[in-house]
Amino acid sequence: MSEDPGLRKVLIVDDHESVHLYLRRFLQEHLSDRVQVLGALTGLQAVQLTHTHRPSLVFLDVNLPDISGFDYLNCIENFNTHVVFVSGDPQFATQAFDVDCVDFVLKPLTKKRLLRALARVEQQSGSLPGISIPELRRVFQEQFLTKLMVQSAGGIKLLEVDEALFFESTQKQTLCHHSGGSDYIEQSLLQLERVLSPDRFLRVSRSSLVNLNRVVAVSKTRGTLELDNGEKIGVSLSRKTALKKRLQALSLNAGLDP
Numbered sequence: 001m002s003e004d005p006g007l008r009k010v011l012i013v014d015d016h017e018s019v020h021l022y023l024r025r026f027l028q029e030h031l032s033d034r035v036q037v038l039g040a041l042t043g044l045q046a047v048q049l050t051h052t053h054r055p056s057l058v059f060l061d062v063n064l065p066d067i068s069g070f071d072y073l074n075c076i077e078n079f080n081t082h083v084v085f086v087s088g089d090p091q092f093a094t095q096a097f098d099v100d101c102v103d104f105v106l107k108p109l110t111k112k113r114l115l116r117a118l119a120r121v122e123q124q125s126g127s128l129p130g131i132s133i134p135e136l137r138r139v140f141q142e143q144f145l146t147k148l149m150v151q152s153a154g155g156i157k158l159l160e161v162d163e164a165l166f167f168e169s170t171q172k173q174t175l176c177h178h179s180g181g182s183d184y185i186e187q188s189l190l191q192l193e194r195v196l197s198p199d200r201f202l203r204v205s206r207s208s209l210v211n212l213n214r215v216v217a218v219s220k221t222r223g224t225l226e227l228d229n230g231e232k233i234g235v236s237l238s239r240k241t242a243l244k245k246r247l248q249a250l251s252l253n254a255g256l257d258p
Helices: 017-031 043-051 069-075 090-098 110-127 133-141 187-196 236-251
Strands: 008-013 036-039 057-060 080-087 101-108 145-152 157-161 164-171 173-178 181-185 201-205 210-211 214-219 224-227 232-234
Touching: 008 017, 008 043, 017 036, 017 110, 036 043, 043 057, 043 069, 057 069, 069 080, 080 090, 080 110, 090 164, 090 187, 101 110, 145 173, 181 210, 187 201, 187 210, 201 232, 201 236, 210 224, 210 232, 214 236
Parallel strands: 008 036, 008 057, 057 080, 080 101
Antiparallel strands: 145 157, 145 181, 164 173, 164 210, 173 181, 201 210, 214 224, 224 232
16 A cells, blocks of 8 residues: 655654653644654664655654664665654763754653654744644743853853853853853753753754854855854854754845855
8 A cells, every 4th residue: 555645754763662652642642643653663673664754753762772873864864854862861962963953852751842842843844734833832932041040250140041142062161152241151052952942042063052143144155153243153064954944934044145
């Protein structure tokens, strides 16, 4: 029997049946019946299913019985697939974003966190069947930080989120660069990504999380972006496409180099 070409395919890759069950129930609840959910318990099985069914979205664990989640990605690099990592190991988060994943969700999984991941997928892909992303954004907007607590030379102070230019990871500390200077902040980049609105902030490299509202130009030749204060930030090759899509969504195309 031939497959329905109208179906959007989602692949779950995890060696725990309980994760498959949870994600299947979640997807059935929040996506329409125009989505076909596939499952793989090993990386090699996932490679085969990807080549056969070409899923548009993959929920991927890092630690698999045969090959790692990163090895799986190397095997499917020619496929246009959005990847959301689901892992119990936060140390893999930086590597995951380096390979251009959409999101990194820590186990144990929760509906709220998975809904945020779907919202990020929608931002990159343009649509998901059966789910109201604008409604999700209204629900979750209240959950995102509006103020930041930074450590300045004079002590702790509160900073409006909109004042932040970008966040920079420096060894074991995180710097918040803002309109008034630079101060240390307690959270890591990964933690900040969870509490800052994905409409405003994007990880553009291993060490930088940028306020998209402060971006005025992107250089195609130099691999950098420019902020409204003149600061230039490096953009990793794997994040260029995501950056372009997000800026297009913000109607900032006029600031891009020809």
